Amino acid sequence: MHALALLHRWIGAIGGLLLAVLGLTGALLVWRDELTFVAHAGDPVRADPAALAKVVGQLSNASRPIDRITFAGDGLGVHQVLFRDGGGAYLSQAGETVARWSTSWQRPELWLFDLHHRLLIGDTGETITGVAGLVGLFFVVTGVLLWWRTRRRFRLRLWPATMKSGAIVHQHRDLGVVAAPLLIVSLVTGVLMVFPTLGGSLLAEARPRPLKLEGYHAAPAARELAPLFEAAAAIFPGAEFRRLQWPRNAGAPIVLRLRQPFEWTPNGRTFVYADPATLAILGRADPAEGSTVASIREKLYPIHAAKAGGVLWKLAMSVSGVALALLGSLAVYAFWQTRWKIRSAKRSKLKDRSQAAAQNIAPIRR
Template sequence: MKKFKKITRKLHLWLGLASGLVVFVVALSGSILVFEKELDRFFRPGFHLVPEVSSEKVPVDILIGKAEEKHPGTSLHDLFVFDAPERSVRIRLADEHGEWTVVSADPYSGKILKDAPYKKRFFTIVMELHRFLLMGETGKTITGISCIIFVVLLSSGLILWWPLKRKHFKQRLNVKWDASFKRTNWDFHSVFGFYSSLILLLIALTGLVWSFDWYENIMYFLADGKPKPVHLVKNVSEEGPDNQDYFYESMLRETDSLFRYRGDIRLIVPPQKDRSILVLKENPEADIPNVRDMVYFDRYSGKRLQTTLYKDLSTGDKIRRLVYPIHIGSIYGYPTRILAFVVCLFASTSPITGFLIWRGRKKKKDMEKRPANKEIL
């Protein structure tokens, strides 16, 4: 057992040193993203809230038209219509290069409230740092490999935490705050690493879904026995009627009438011209988050082509819908989000405390190897 722990300690050390900087950046940025919606609304209320709530709303087509008029050369990519009456409509436009502009519109007055390039949003930059290290696909690969290493670090850390003797078990559960810095630092790294290990494992394992397609397909194979299905419905027509009043508004209203519960609605216009428009409505009455029913509309005629209910999705699709809520800790609301925030903050400190442990042991070994000074007579 001692020999196994010695090998595990070396593995834990060198993998930790190799991935420490990436783990620090990803964990710290991840802790910020846990409360992205609340923080963004707090610091930019004008982007999310309307000046005054009224009883009548203008059709979203008018809002889209004004947004496109203000940003020539762009077209609708998607829009969010929120159930909360005080929320503005969020419109995302795309130009010919695929660059996005986010526009906030007042659904009551029809005015454009705020707009900004998507890439310049603070939380967009934090997300790019979290997933790509601001390095594109290369950064995505680095974070993905570091995430796998982090899973190994958590597993090896549990092995190292486990005491060889039962009488030492109790002291491994507490931090000795009144001890020397070296001892307190070791306790902090080890004890809080033990308490947060399970939650961090869930966060890391769900995070791998965005890094590697093969990992996501394994998840689907385990759940459904087959690869991830492709959810797309092609258009039936190649052109629509000349006069289509309130084209997008009619889709939103039809979706709202199909699903009688109250909830946020998202409309997505795929860049591929042969694909239909997707409208999703989230059910806030469900026991778990991210429960959405879907309706596909022909992008030219506006006719409903297909309705897909959440209850009819495969087990793999339902698990995939839970990946994001588990990853950011929103699976059970604020209690689990606060927990996710705390453990992510701890994870950002673990490379630092781990480095200090290694540095302290290295200095001790160097001192032991140094020959004693001899007095010359």
């Protein structure tokens, strides 16, 4: 048990701050829509295909190439437009531009998401966050085991009684064991999104390949997309329009993403693929026809990001994030505070010995 405690402390001292960053950013991102401060953010959603097609048509005539549009939905009443040059804009449902940016650093909700998901360094950062999640699970399991020895002294505190290492350790253990169930849920779902193979052969099931148009050469997207929206509404009646993705490469279709009532993912997993030149429907992907495995994987993100379960689950995931931030940051502080005190004590003892030795040396007389 001593070796386990030593391993727990040293790994925590090194990786605790990273987990604290992930916990704090995760707690904030739970309320991302509420923290997106733009005009018309609270407008009720008008699910009108003709109105959406009109807004898209206006954007298609703009000089800046568009990457995708995420339509207004529950929680955020404005459309989000991302351009190919890295900039973006928020539009009201009437098509009025209410905010624009040339880089994601100008919008806190965007760079916070990138920090939480990829640590601002792309795919490498995503892998690092997945590893950090595994380390966090190790802390939860070993922390509960180490807490069991001191369970009779349990006293829940949000903050240590003092900032001395002993008080921090007691607060750390007691808070950790209380938050353990929520931490396990948030960490497991996060890890499985990054490393689905860890869920076994079922969760690692290969994803469907993107539809490819053989022999197709890129052509300008049609300006009037109302027929596409109408066709998609006929295929999936009652589905909510969530995102429109412009072709990124030659031979790629326009992708219209929808969300059916039974789906948990906020942007849905329902897809309609169309020819960019003619808007002819080329294919579709219907989660209702998918496997049980696909249904399970679809729920990982909504659970992790509290996009399902209402306000109570948002609060629960917020508590999980704040707890992780406190556990990680205070663990690092307590560990290195103790190490600094030990080193200071050793230096002070050596200094005292040197002074004592100097005083005991008798002066040399000639």
